[in-house]
Amino acid sequence: MPYELLLQNVSKHISLDEAEKDYFTSLLKERQVTKKELILKEGQLCRHINFVNTGILRAYYNCKDGKESTIMFAVEDWWITDMYCFINHKPAMLQIEAVENSNILQLQKSDLDKLYMKVPRFERFFRIIMQNAYIREQLRIIQNLSLTAEERYNIFLEKYPHVAKQVTLKQIASYLGITPEFLSMVRANKKK
Template sequence: MGNYRIFNNVQKHITLNDVEKQYFESLLKVERIAKKELILKQGQICKKIYFVELGSLRAFNTNEDGKESTIMFAFQNWWITDMSCFVNQKQALLSIEALEDSQVVGLDGNALEALFDKIPKFERFFRILFQNAYIREQQRALHYISLTTEERYRKFINKYPGIADKVTQKQIASYLGVTPEFLSTVKRK
């Protein structure tokens, strides 16, 4: 059985015996991703949810004018996908890019359904995961409408220390919904 971080992540919420771990591992696909490589391209059918074993990624949308808006970052021990499109097996609204050389563990939709059937306690795990993601996004939306850009930037940096070493100012600005120039002004204050 591989020594993947994903097992520690799962066991924060459910306990697996050795047989369950082996079955779970049999469904996982390890992928190594080079910096700037896309594991999901906007417009493709979103077939997998990913767990970040090593490295960091970002999910972003590109509008018709070519402007990128970063929707989320995912660091080691985080999960990432285009959730709406993954659940509905639709064309992705997001692209997911490696911010550095990374390793992810992918789980496709059919494997996830098989996992739910064979080991029902995984439904509990993913329910908790999805609830936490929903809460995080709700808080982000509330911060966007109630805090200044400077306050949002400070909260972001405090929540993700060391992030500036992995992402560009342009990516942080797109996550915060401002221009890189405006973010520079905020950072100088």
């Protein structure tokens, strides 16, 4: 059943009866994505929030100098979208790609609005999800301002060891805001 992990995710914050579970899952679209496939392109209308059933997704911004800046990784049991554009019906600023073959569940914005009306507890659920994401990003910004690249890399390894094993050094470097060459030096110093 493709909804088991998702329903466990939801049950961390709200309780649903069987009819509510059935309604919620009826709104979802299951999608298989292949490695490097874009599920959201910059400039496209951002119509979905995505739950990662299996695999890893990466959201990144294309900088004017041609470099990519990784905003976040989403692993199994995480949600991902271009939140500003999703909420405000705007063209995407970010791209979201599969780092590896992945299975995702997508919920359209219009269906999310229906869900809020029919099962108001979902407003609480998504508020908690968004609060947690905001907290995570606030801490990341503070770390980027106050910690060395080596300290940020160590925190990344500690918090996301499974991600570090499955993404490229270039992607980790872009997430940390450093060059791949500098990350290689940090890693070399760590091994000494």
